[in-house]
Every structure is written in C-alpha cells, then in structure tokens.
Amino acid sequence: MKMFYVEGETLPEAYHKALYALEKNGQIYPCPDYNTTMKELPLTFYVEQADKEPFISRLFPGGHHELQQYIMEICDGILDFMVSAAENVWEYTYHQRFADQLPWLIEELKRNPFSRRAIMNIRDFAVDTSNEHPACLQSIHFAIRDKKLNMTVMMRSNDAVQATYMNAVGFIFLLKKVAAELDVPVGSYTHIAYSFHAYENCFEKLKKYTETMGKKDIADLTYCYTGFYDQLMQDEIPAILEMVEDQKQKYHVE
Numbered sequence: 001m002k003m004f005y006v007e008g009e010t011l012p013e014a015y016h017k018a019l020y021a022l023e024k025n026g027q028i029y030p031c032p033d034y035n036t037t038m039k040e041l042p043l044t045f046y047v048e049q050a051d052k053e054p055f056i057s058r059l060f061p062g063g064h065h066e067l068q069q070y071i072m073e074i075c076d077g078i079l080d081f082m083v084s085a086a087e088n089v090w091e092y093t094y095h096q097r098f099a100d101q102l103p104w105l106i107e108e109l110k111r112n113p114f115s116r117r118a119i120m121n122i123r124d125f126a127v128d129t130s131n132e133h134p135a136c137l138q139s140i141h142f143a144i145r146d147k148k149l150n151m152t153v154m155m156r157s158n159d160a161v162q163a164t165y166m167n168a169v170g171f172i173f174l175l176k177k178v179a180a181e182l183d184v185p186v187g188s189y190t191h192i193a194y195s196f197h198a199y200e201n202c203f204e205k206l207k208k209y210t211e212t213m214g215k216k217d218i219a220d221l222t223y224c225y226t227g228f229y230d231q232l233m234q235d236e237i238p239a240i241l242e243m244v245e246d247q248k249q250k251y252h253v254e
C-alpha cells in the first residue's frame with residue numbers, strides 16, 4: 001500500500017490536506033468488525049511548527065468543551081479511574097498506558113538531548129489482542145533536534161473525521177507539557193496512520209469538509225487558540241471536573 005504524505009506549517013493546514021487526500025485518493029473497503037464500509041488510505045501528515053497559530057480547525061465534529069476535556073484526558077489522566085473501577089468500565093486510556101513511562105522519558109532526554117530512545121509504547125499485547133476495541137495509538141516518540149522538541153505518533157487506525165484532529169490536539173498539548181519540563185521550544189508534529197479512514201456514515205461529512213476547503217480561505221476555517229479559543233476552553237474546566245466527580249460517584253471510586 002502506498003503511504004500518502006502531506007504537510008503544513010500549522011496543524012489545521014496539515015489536517016485539512018489530509019482530509020482532502022482521503023476524499024480524493026481513498027479506496028472503499030469492507031469493515032466487517034463494525035458491519036460497515038470505510039474509505040481508507042495509509043497517510044502521514046507533518047506539521048512544521050506544532051503550536052503555530054491559527055491552531056484550531058473548524059472542521060471537526062466537536063467544540064471547545066470536547067477539546068478541553070480531551071486535553072485533560074491525555075495530559076492529566078482525568079478519566080484513568082475508569083480503568084480501575086470495579087465495573088472495569090474501560091480497558092485502558094492512553095494516559096494510563098504511558099503515565100509510568102513519561103518520567104523516564106523526560107529524564108532520558110535530560111541525560112542525552114540527542115537520545116534516540118525517548119519512545120513510549122502504548123500497545124499492550126495481552127489486552128489489545130483480546131479487546132473488542134484495541135488501542136489505536138501504538139507509540140509516541142520524542143526527539144530534540146535543532147534545539148526543539150519534536151513528536152511523532154504512530155496510529156494503527158485513525159478515524160479521520162471523528163477523531164484525528166482531537167487526537168492531534170491532545171498529543172500536541174502533551175508535547176508542550178514535556179517541552180516545558182525540558183525547557184526547550186516546541187518543534188514539529190508528525191502523525192502516522194496506517195489506516196487513515198472515514199466510515200460510511202461520515203462519507204458525506206468528509207465530502208462536505210473538502211468542498212468547504214475548496215470554497216473558503218484557511219483563515220475562514222480556523223480560529224486562533226491564544227487570546228480567543230483558550231478562554232472558551234478554560235471556561236469549560238469546572239463543568240468537566242464536575243463530570244469527573246459525578247462519574248467517580250457513579251462507579252464508587254474514591
């Protein structure tokens with residue numbers, strides 16, 4: 001299978017190009033695990049400056065609440081308790097999979113800024129081979145090059161319309177968190193998806209997104225995070241924390 005490649009200076013630019021590549025070049029394949037079909041291609045998108053503005057794309061089925069919650073899930077593990085709850089609500093969270101690895105990774109990059117070992121493995125063979133919904137994220141790699149911290153994530157499967165943008169935002173905020181710990185600037189973000197796809201129920205949405213990209217300038221399809229969207233997201237934190245407490249009570253977690 002041919003790996004497609006797109007790039008952009010900002011996350012929205014690269015992500016929009018990835019959607020366009022999927023719409024124009026994706027092939028239709030059966031998806032028997034979910035009793036549907038999918039449009040799919042292997043794809044890598046590269047963001048030259050991971051946190052450069054404009055950072056927020058308008059082309060994803062969510063908003064500031066969903067983005068803020070997802071960032072808190074990835075960076076702070078606010079829903080990790082769902083794994084250890086008596087009901088075993090979830091088999092895993094990404095944060096729960098990498099939390100114990102992160103301190104070592106930071107120390108490794110402090111020890112050797114040119115290390116090639118700073119990788120966190122997310123796949124758990126014992127769990128994911130018997131789980132109906134195995135982890136899509138497989139690994140996260142960090143590298144300090146050209147005096148900046150760069151990140152590469154590898155996904156075995158990635159829902160282009162419903163998940164990819166939020167995934168990338170969460171991972172870039174993790175990149176920013178680690179960069180702050182290391183006191184180095186944020187660099188590039190690379191997102192590799194072996195199966196970059198849209199399910200049949202999102203074919204029309206994908207088509208609409210790409211048509212919109214053809215009619216509007218990038219400025220009309222994005223927001224700046226700093227000074228606008230960041231405040232909207234911060235305002236959602238109390239409601240998100242209230243939801244977390246409600247879930248803890250529901251599942252009898254201290």
